[in-house]
Amino acid sequence: MELYSCDTMVALGNSTKNGNVIFAKNxxxxxxxxxxxxxxxxxxxxxxxxxxxxxxxxxxxxxxxRVIGSKPYWIWGFEHGMNEHNVAIGNEAVWAREPxxxxxxxxxxxxxxxxxxxxxxxxxxxxxxxxxxxGYGQGGNAAVGMEHRYHNAFLIADPxxxxxxxxxxxxxxxxxxxxVAGISNCYSTEEYWDEESGDVKEYAYAKGWISKEVPxxxxxxYSAMSLKHRAAHPRYMRLNKLLRENVGSITxxxxxxxxxxxxxxxxxxxxxxxxxxxxxxxxMHAMLDTASKTAAASQVELVREGTPIWWNAFAVPCxxxxxxxxxHSVLPPEISNAGAKYSKESAWWQFERLxxxxxxxxxxxxxxxxxxxxxxxHMFWEQAENGRIPTDREITENTERMLQAVDAAYERINGDxxxxxxxxxxxxNETAKRRAGI
Numbered sequence: 422m423e424l425y426s427c428d429t430m431v432a433l434g435n436s437t438k439n440g441n442v443i444f445a446k447n448x449x450x451x452x453x454x455x456x457x458x459x460x461x462x463x464x465x466x467x468x469x470x471x472x473x474x475x476x477x478x479x480x481x482x483x484x485x486x487r488v489i490g491s492k493p494y495w496i497w498g499f500e501h502g503m504n505e506h507n508v509a510i511g512n513e514a515v516w517a518r519e520p521x522x523x524x525x526x527x528x529x530x531x532x533x534x535x536x537x538x539x540x541x542x543x544x545x546x547x548x549x550x551x552x553x554x555x556g557y558g559q560g561g562n563a564a565v566g567m568e569h570r571y572h573n574a575f576l577i578a579d580p581x582x583x584x585x586x587x588x589x590x591x592x593x594x595x596x597x598x599x600x601v602a603g604i605s606n607c608y609s610t611e612e613y614w615d616e617e618s619g620d621v622k623e624y625a626y627a628k629g630w631i632s633k634e635v636p637x638x639x640x641x642x643y644s645a646m647s648l649k650h651r652a653a654h655p656r657y658m659r660l661n662k663l664l665r666e667n668v669g670s671i672t673x674x675x676x677x678x679x680x681x682x683x684x685x686x687x688x689x690x691x692x693x694x695x696x697x698x699x700x701x702x703x704x705m706h707a708m709l710d711t712a713s714k715t716a717a718a719s720q721v722e723l724v725r726e727g728t729p730i731w732w733n734a735f736a737v738p739c740x741x742x743x744x745x746x747x748x749h750s751v752l753p754p755e756i757s758n759a760g761a762k763y764s765k766e767s768a769w770w771q772f773e774r775l776x777x778x779x780x781x782x783x784x785x786x787x788x789x790x791x792x793x794x795x796x797x798x799h800m801f802w803e804q805a806e807n808g809r810i811p812t813d814r815e816i817t818e819n820t821e822r823m824l825q826a827v828d829a830a831y832e833r834i835n836g837d838x839x840x841x842x843x844x845x846x847x848x849x850n851e852t853a854k855r856r857a858g859i
Contacts, residue, residue, distance in 0.1 A: 429511035429576040430603040431583045432671040444578045445676045445720035446511035448500035449713045455494045455759035456716040463487040476525035476561040485538040489748040491717045498530030504537040514571035516645040517589045521570040522560035529573030543579040580725040593618045603660035606653035608640035652701040681739040696783035710852040735772040745805045751813045753820045762858040777850045778834040782841040790830045
């Protein structure tokens with residue numbers, strides 16, 4: 422069974438403790454697909470210049486903004502990112518009754534990065550996506566080693582507002598967020614939206630997806646009911662429940678806890694260990710090597726004045742460390758380096774290797790590692806207290822400390838010979854390690 426999942430969330434200023442918009446995403450990708458953090462500078466471009474995205478070329482913009490983003494190593498676009506104007510975007514794979522385009526076009530991740538490079542507000546970025554979508558379509562295989570095509574949903578935020586964009590082929594609906602919202606791998610727009618591509622209702626009526634005699638519900642009309650939808654809906658409900666329970670007092674710490682959630686306290690709570698991967702939780706662990714898991718996570722407080730701090734975590738959030746960066750940072754090579762195989766010079770791969778080690782006995786080894794991970798996070802949190810921006814030197818030092826701690830934890834776990842009765846997916850992890858050259 423193949424399960425694909427992501428979760429993106431936003432809390433507007435009317436729902437956070439300090440009045441700033443908070444954006445976050447857990448990016449879930451196929452097992453062993455590396456997802457480094459990168460920065461691209463602002464640039465001026467020549468008239469007539471063409472831009473090569475993942476699969477197709479399109480005309481380049483005259484000026485592109487500086488961006489920071491988390492991207493699958495082989496894809497041009499981003500899973501989530503932010504630009505110099507404090508616009509942040511995350512996307513979600515969604516599945517519709519309408520088949521995906523078979524011709525290669527722009528991946529959802531390409532559309533996301535293009536919107537960040539060309540949009541100075543959330544609303545402008547929204548229409549960068551819709552314009553490109555209508556002109557070039559969305560299409561192309563979005564995974565290595567397997568066929569994986571989908572439509573896209575986007576959550577687009579800036580320091581003042583946020584929009585949710587649901588797309589199906591070249592059709593789309595968009596609605597303005599009112600307070601808090603989370604999106605997963607299912608359409609979330611129902612009876613009300615603010616803007617659309619046109620003929621959204623008429624097309625669904627013509628296809629027989631919904632009757633004209635009932636109130637029109639976009640999600641109900643367009644959604645494909647499948648195992649993928651079944652995996653997404655519980656996460657979608659859990660995510661929005663946790664956001665709504667905290668309206669008025671949401672902080673980055675609140676969001677971080679949500680990003681590390683495994684349905685604790687619910688009927689779906691893991692029976693033996695969060696790492697079982699049996700349930701597709703917000704903090705996603707893989708049960709099979711053909712499934713997906715959280716490859717990277719981010720969160721940012723979109724301050725109206727000054728530079729927001731982009732908090733990034735590699736691999737599964739519950740086993741990782743959120744560290745601070747900015748769109749203006751010069752990132753250490755280890756942060757932006759990652760390929761198809763394990764490399765000691767890659768922060769992403771170092772965390773990934775540690776994850777496989779911890780999952781041999783999650784409950785025991787997390788007791789060893791989480792204390793050190795929390796110490797590092799607390800140190801980084803103090804460093805960024807009151808919005809102080811970490812210097813490039815501090816980021817380099819943070820990276821060295823973090824990777825030394827990760828390596829020490831891996832060596833300790835790898836050297837442990839005590840027998841474990843913890844049921845984990847040992848063969849899945851061993852398959853993943855062989856694939857990655859670990």
